[in-house]
Amino acid sequence: MRGRNPLNGIDSHCPEGARIVGRVDESDSIFTLRLRPLAPSPSPRFVPGQFNMVYLFGVGEIPISIVSDPESDVLLDHTIRRVGRVTEGLARLQPGDCVGLRGPYGRGWPMDRARGRDVIIVTGGLGCAPTVAVINYIIHRRSEFGRLSIVQGVKRAHELIYRDRYEAWRGVPDTRVLLAADEGDTSWPWHVGLVTDLFDDLAYDPSRTLAMLCGPEGMMVVAVRRLLRAGLPEESIFLSMERNMQCALGLCGHCQYGAKFVCKDGPVFAYPEVKALLGTRGY
Amino acid sequence: MSRQPGVRSSMVFLPRERLSALMDHLRSEGYRCLGPVVRDGAIQFASLAQADEFPIGWRDRQEKGSYALQAAGDARMFAFANGPQGLKPWLFAPRETLWRVDGRKAALAFEPAEVEDARLAVIGARSCDLAAMAIQDRHFLGGERPDGAYAARREGLFVVAVNCTHASATCFCASTGDGPATRDGFDIALTELDDGFVAASGSERGARALADLGLASAGDVREAEARARVAAAGAAQTRALPGRDLQAALFANLMHPRWDEVAGRCLSCGNCALVCPTCFCHCEREEVSGDGTSAEHYREWDSCFSEGHASIHGRQVRPDIRSRYRQWLTHKLGSWHDQFGRSGCVGCGRCITWCPVGIDITEEAAAVCGAATP
Numbered sequence: 143m144r145g146r147n148p149l150n151g152i153d154s155h156c157p158e159g160a161r162i163v164g165r166v167d168e169s170d171s172i173f174t175l176r177l178r179p180l181a182p183s184p185s186p187r188f189v190p191g192q193f194n195m196v197y198l199f200g201v202g203e204i205p206i207s208i209v210s211d212p213e214s215d216v217l218l219d220h221t222i223r224r225v226g227r228v229t230e231g232l233a234r235l236q237p238g239d240c241v242g243l244r245g246p247y248g249r250g251w252p253m254d255r256a257r258g259r260d261v262i263i264v265t266g267g268l269g270c271a272p273t274v275a276v277i278n279y280i281i282h283r284r285s286e287f288g289r290l291s292i293v294q295g296v297k298r299a300h301e302l303i304y305r306d307r308y309e310a311w312r313g314v315p316d317t318r319v320l321l322a323a324d325e326g327d328t329s330w331p332w333h334v335g336l337v338t339d340l341f342d343d344l345a346y347d348p349s350r351t352l353a354m355l356c357g358p359e360g361m362m363v364v365a366v367r368r369l370l371r372a373g374l375p376e377e378s379i380f381l382s383m384e385r386n387m388q389c390a391l392g393l394c395g396h397c398q399y400g401a402k403f404v405c406k407d408g409p410v411f412a413y414p415e416v417k418a419l420l421g422t423r424g425y
Numbered sequence: 426m427s428r429q430p431g432v433r434s435s436m437v438f439l440p441r442e443r444l445s446a447l448m449d450h451l452r453s454e455g456y457r458c459l460g461p462v463v464r465d466g467a468i469q470f471a472s473l474a475q476a477d478e479f480p481i482g483w484r485d486r487q488e489k490g491s492y493a494l495q496a497a498g499d500a501r502m503f504a505f506a507n508g509p510q511g512l513k514p515w516l517f518a519p520r521e522t523l524w525r526v527d528g529r530k531a532a533l534a535f536e537p538a539e540v541e542d543a544r545l546a547v548i549g550a551r552s553c554d555l556a557a558m559a560i561q562d563r564h565f566l567g568g569e570r571p572d573g574a575y576a577a578r579r580e581g582l583f584v585v586a587v588n589c590t591h592a593s594a595t596c597f598c599a600s601t602g603d604g605p606a607t608r609d610g611f612d613i614a615l616t617e618l619d620d621g622f623v624a625a626s627g628s629e630r631g632a633r634a635l636a637d638l639g640l641a642s643a644g645d646v647r648e649a650e651a652r653a654r655v656a657a658a659g660a661a662q663t664r665a666l667p668g669r670d671l672q673a674a675l676f677a678n679l680m681h682p683r684w685d686e687v688a689g690r691c692l693s694c695g696n697c698a699l700v701c702p703t704c705f706c707h708c709e710r711e712e713v714s715g716d717g718t719s720a721e722h723y724r725e726w727d728s729c730f731s732e733g734h735a736s737i738h739g740r741q742v743r744p745d746i747r748s749r750y751r752q753w754l755t756h757k758l759g760s761w762h763d764q765f766g767r768s769g770c771v772g773c774g775r776c777i778t779w780c781p782v783g784i785d786i787t788e789e790a791a792a793v794c795g796a797a798t799p
Binding site (some may be wrong): 154391 | 523524526528531532533534535536537564565568569570572676679705706707708709710711713717720722724727729733734735736737738739742743747748751752756760761762763764
């Protein structure tokens with residue numbers, strides 16, 4: 143006897159088709175795909191910090207955070223770095239081509255807790271992508287939030303993406319944009335050194351500030367230390383973690399971080415939830 | 426399927442030759458019968474046509490890294506501890522298709538795999554198997570998105586459990602609290618005596634099945650003998666974990682030199698995880714048709730000992746065997762408590778028997794946690 147199981151179980155693994163309607167080359171290895179789902183279902187709106195599983199025909203799926211405006215549920219932007227089989231293949235796609243898409247998944251940034259507070263966003267490398275939706279969210283509701291500080295670091299100057307966006311965000315009221323490159327060049331007018339050096343330039347009241355961190359774990363460990371030293375309570379610091387995710391449903395086990403399933407318990411965690419293992423090699 | 430109050434009749438006696446009548450009853454209810462058989466030099470679950478296919482008169486000898494069968498020449502059907510797999514492969518398939526995609530059209534056409542609804546009656550599940558199944562139930566069915574394939578198989582499962590009357594040298598379920606007596610999760614539980622089985626029901630359908638056979642009461646003497654034999658199997662166990670909750674002790678010892686020492690012996694083959702009845706890790710993979718027009722997306726058992734298990738875009742979170750073995754043990758006996766409210770070890774001993782170099786989880790746990798080897 144064969145029949146579709148009434149539970150939505152196995153179906154929740156199955157992607158839907160989505161068409162590429164736009165493509166931006168952000169750097170020599172990073173690109174953004176704008177996707178339009180083929181069957182715009184009553185698709186759940188996403189929370190900044192959530193991710194989709196993007197599928198390349200015949201190769202496989204990868205988790206990619208959603209960069210676009212959470213207000214728009216018809217177009218989904220995904221910024222992707224060419225690093226593996228799936229992303230190398232995705233990099234060859236052009237507008238008109240099709241991919242598979244399922245999501246959104248995971249727990250995003252705590253936008254409700256951030257309301258009414260100053261927000262510091264500290265990112266490194268491509269860690270900036272999962273916070274773009276946060277920045278857009280705040281900018282669209284500017285009066286509901288306090289001061290916004292956007293701090294982004296890259297290894298080499300030419301690796302900075304979203305340069306136009308950073309320029310635009312500088313013009314938003316009550317918003318600071320601080321950029322750092324470990325290695326500068328002639329086109330780099332900003333700080334040369336570690337992103338955490340910029341913390342000295344930040345003015346914030348630790349008692350009414352929320353920090354959101356995304357980037358290499360070494361960077362986040364140092365950033366957490368600096369923020370704690372400045373008086374920020376542990377529970378006001380949030381980190382977006384990255385691990386191998388294959389099912390995105392908390393089943394396949396690859397993303398486990400101690401007892402946490404990063405794909406469903408995260409990827410955004412309050413610092414106290416992950417501090418026991420943060421920075422421990424092998425977890 | 427846990428035992429409901431009032432359902433459990435007094436125990437009845439099932440003569441050995443009537444086991445086939447129980448199988449006939451299950452078949453008449455639409456179940457395919459599954460039971461232990463001797464195959465490839467080990468006792469393994471397989472489809473059963475008749476009762477004489479059970480491993481009659483066989484004993485298992487299990488030690489670190491070794492498994493052997495011996496003929497005892499008696500009529501016992503269940504006088505062994507266990508084989509390389511419990512119920513896991515029958516509920517959580519080693520490989521199964523999740524969806525297919527047709528890439529010929531301009532738009533990709535996705536089709537979710539259909540879940541087969543099949544009734545399966547397993548005869549011979551042990552207490553460790555049922556304890557492990559309860560954990561896997563929670564993993565696959567307890568979340569917001571229950572797994573359809575697992576749910577369908579679980580729904581169709583009828584369990585005839587067998588209380589253990591023999592422990593192997595690698596068994597330690599008494600120390601984990603999971604055996605050797607079954608407590609719940611079965612429809613019928615049998616305890617084997619010289620001439621047959623003391624049988625108890627654990628569900629309404631189990632009680633119905635036993636009632637249909639028109640069996641006589643087991644009587645106090647047989648019941649007492651059954652209890653004594655199971656208790657003896659527990660007392661015969663020579664291994665033990667140094668505690669039921671080792672989470673704090675393990676995570677306090679992440680830099681213990683024993684991790685380096687065990688890494689020198691471990692081959693990172695993943696056998697332990699594949700025979701473990703509670704390990705749930707699996708990978709998702711893609712198989713493209715020969716002409717490249719369609720693809721099958723499937724999941725397949727994986728383990729934290731595999732090369733790619735924790736790799737993200739070129740970064741390897743666990744590049745060495747030390748960190749992989751540590752991940753396995755600190756998850757199984759440590760962080761598992763936060764996930765499932767108990768340890769991930771049910772004391773079946775399979776990881777000890779089937780480890781090609783004989784690494785013993787009870788010894789490693791004791792060494793890392795600073796306890797004397799039990």
